Amino acid sequence: GASRSLNFGAGPAKLPTEVLEEVQDEVLSYLSSGMSLMEMSHRSKEYAKINKDAQDAVRELLNVPSNYKILFIQGGGTGAFAAIALNLINRTGTADYCVTGTWSEKAAKEAAKYGEVNLAFPKPKKLGNVPKQSTWILNPNASYVYYCANETVDGVQFHYIPETNGVPLVTDMSSSIMTENFDVSKFGCIFGGAQKNIGPSGVTVVIIREDLLGNPMKICPTVFDFTYVDKEKSIHNTPATFSVYVMEKVFRWIKKNGGVSEMEKHALAKSHLLYSAIENSNDFYSCPIEKAYRSRMNIPFRVGGVNGNEQLEDIFLKESEKIKMYQLKGHRSVGGMRASLYNAVTYEEVEILVNFMKEFQDKYE
């Protein structure tokens, strides 16, 4: 087969090779149909099965209780920023947002189009330091409390579930869904775009507690109306059929590889390996995020000192690409490097990165 690169991209990101090979096998003829799934009606029995299998897999893999619905929508994570407010803010007209990075900030701005948004704490001057929950000011009358479980750009992750005293909790798990076990019943609504840990772009998974359905704003677009989407079993209009099809294969791959618990173990081991390399580099490499909030998925780091040396960072990127390590450049808003270690990235690949970093340091320090 084709040789595969080492892909540390933040999303769209690496997919398991086995999944891509299966897709390759089926691309001219899905189940002897003489056509690919891409060319088939979304009303076909084949697609109905894929859609249902994918929803059942989410339920099984994340232990989703029966009073929660699983939906697939389009519009990406950004679409969900709007959809969350359009479906949930109506109850009291206000919502509390925790801004800990780029994506929660965008979500708060989007929601402010549809209702009153309060920040649970002032946006930290330096992202990476999340204020202690005891200092947050939450409105008991808020329709929901929103936070981003893992800030993909900034590398800030919550390792606990905030307490909201009965106010429904909403979270963006776009870059962490299916990478750790958690108690779904603590949430009102969970969403995540597929393009990092669970599939190609084009589909967003929404898990919502049943009693939160039924109260969308009048202006809520039909494609974002969770109540309607649920009623139509996520085939309300033409879904991103190919994306759901690949995502369903990724779910089977996760199951085959030990489920979410095993993904969690790998995520811990991989991120530990990279953070240790950074910590043990005498500040040649550095990560600005407070230890308690460091992401297991997206690890931003500077090269050549605590504030980074841009020239050296350029060389780092060029040399890494020579050995087929790609997409290590950090987000333009933070600079430096970022290694994303999603489910499909193997421990061995992180070892190769860490060895490269050691050699690079020996050469340039």
Ligand code: PMP
């Ligand atoms: N939330 C998070 C945590 C993300 O990482 C991203 C995209 N990287 C988004 C939301 C936005 O997703 P999309 O590009 O699909 O709109």
